[in-house]
Amino acid sequence: MCGICGCSQPGKINKLQPLNRPIHQHGRDHGHHHHDAERLIKVEQDLLSKNNAYAEQNRIYFQQHNIFTLNLVSSPGAGKTTLLVETIKALKDRVPIAVIEGDQQTEHDADRIRATGVPALQINTGRACHLDAHGIGHAITELGVKANSLLAIENVGNLVCPSSFDLGEAHKIVVLSVTEGDDKPLKYPDMFHAADLMIINKTDLLPYVDFDVDRCVNYARQVNPGIQIIQLSATKGVNFSAWTDWLAGHVKQELQV
Amino acid sequence: MTNLLGADLHKPEGGMAGIAMHELSLLENVRKILEDHAVSQKFSKVIKVTLEIGKLSFVEPDALRFGFDVVMNGSLAENAELTISEVAGLGICPQCGLQVEMETSFDPCPHCGSTFVKIIQGADMKVKDLTVI
Numbered sequence: 396m397c398g399i400c401g402c403s404q405p406g407k408i409n410k411l412q413p414l415n416r417p418i419h420q421h422g423r424d425h426g427h428h429h430h431d432a433e434r435l436i437k438v439e440q441d442l443l444s445k446n447n448a449y450a451e452q453n454r455i456y457f458q459q460h461n462i463f464t465l466n467l468v469s470s471p472g473a474g475k476t477t478l479l480v481e482t483i484k485a486l487k488d489r490v491p492i493a494v495i496e497g498d499q500q501t502e503h504d505a506d507r508i509r510a511t512g513v514p515a516l517q518i519n520t521g522r523a524c525h526l527d528a529h530g531i532g533h534a535i536t537e538l539g540v541k542a543n544s545l546l547a548i549e550n551v552g553n554l555v556c557p558s559s560f561d562l563g564e565a566h567k568i569v570v571l572s573v574t575e576g577d578d579k580p581l582k583y584p585d586m587f588h589a590a591d592l593m594i595i596n597k598t599d600l601l602p603y604v605d606f607d608v609d610r611c612v613n614y615a616r617q618v619n620p621g622i623q624i625i626q627l628s629a630t631k632g633v634n635f636s637a638w639t640d641w642l643a644g645h646v647k648q649e650l651q652v
Numbered sequence: 653m654t655n656l657l658g659a660d661l662h663k664p665e666g667g668m669a670g671i672a673m674h675e676l677s678l679l680e681n682v683r684k685i686l687e688d689h690a691v692s693q694k695f696s697k698v699i700k701v702t703l704e705i706g707k708l709s710f711v712e713p714d715a716l717r718f719g720f721d722v723v724m725n726g727s728l729a730e731n732a733e734l735t736i737s738e739v740a741g742l743g744i745c746p747q748c749g750l751q752v753e754m755e756t757s758f759d760p761c762p763h764c765g766s767t768f769v770k771i772i773q774g775a776d777m778k779v780k781d782l783t784v785i
Binding site for chain 1 (some may be wrong): 653674677678681682684685686689693695699703709710711731747756757758768776777779780781782783784
């Protein structure tokens with residue numbers, strides 16, 4: 396049984412089974428007769444209530460086990476995996492790190508993370524466009540995330556859907572690369588509104604692209620006045636310590652390590 | 653680990669091409685909610701589903717309407733009617749204390765320009781009620 400959500404499939408996603416037969420099965424000596432009268436049932440239940448309940452269970456698990464969790468979101472190709480690989484290299488001797496990778500298909504990203512020596516689990520979402528809290532609960536169990544550690548969740552590359560699915564993380568971090576255009580915060584405001592930190596990545600390419608950093612920062616603050624912003628290049632290491640300092644500071648504060 | 657969504661969604665004959673996955677996930681949740689209620693409230697067929705969708709929630713009512721029949725196919729809400737009531741966005745400005753109408757979740761206060769307006773209505777999306785037999 397899954398330790399977090401209690402569902403009966405160890406290490407597997409609990410697939411929803413369609414109810415093709417009536418709930419109310421009739422035996423031969425069935426006593427009561429039926430009324431076909433319509434009735435109205437009040438429900439008043441949020442569409443995300445199940446995900447939110449699983450997210451809350453994850454959050455409690457993270458607190459109890461002192462796991463500091465990040466949810467990294469971006470469009471495909473913004474550099475989340477490279478950012479993580481370089482982050483792991485910089486911090487893995489100071490704090491245990493584990494990674495959950497979300498992609499529609501392939502193990503490529505988890506393979507890149509494992510090459511750094513830290514455990515990684517790949518979730519292939521198939522046709523789904525985001526990770527959900529239930530899948531994360533199973534992944535935590537399957538991966539055996541250590542207590543007093545940093546857990547990075549790399550969400551499916553998508554600036555729309557992952558914004559509404561809470562995974563139980565401490566911080567949602569949006570990565571935007573300078574090759575994508577400086578108006579992304581206005582085009583996909585929900586994601587930038589939901590994030591605590593925006594990383595502007597690939598700044599080494601600024602001389603070659605038409606990306607106005609100030610404009611991007613202004614747009615991001617229009618949709619989220621409190622958002623923190625770090626500019627860096629993960630591949631070239633430019634200003635990378637600003638990010639690792641931010642992270643190490645939070646790890647120290649949250650985990651007391 | 654594979655496939656976070658229901659198995660039937662992944663059938664190639666599902667005819668799902670072109671429907672935003674986001675709305676499909678939410679409709680999957682609608683189906684879970686009504687299946688849970690079918691057990692607790694003892695009904696076998698849903699003939700009408702009423703959703704309440706806030707204007708500040710991250711969902712397009714038209715996309716929900718588009719995907720509803722596909723997701724409910726094979727469930728106890730197959731052929732059910734879908735009604736969506738849209739809820740306006742409202743917020744309170746912490747600076748001037750006024751209640752303001754909101755079109756997006758990050759609208760500044762139209763009176764003082766503050767960008768920290770607190771949403772008080774319109775962020776939710778929920779199953780309001782079901783008509784069942």
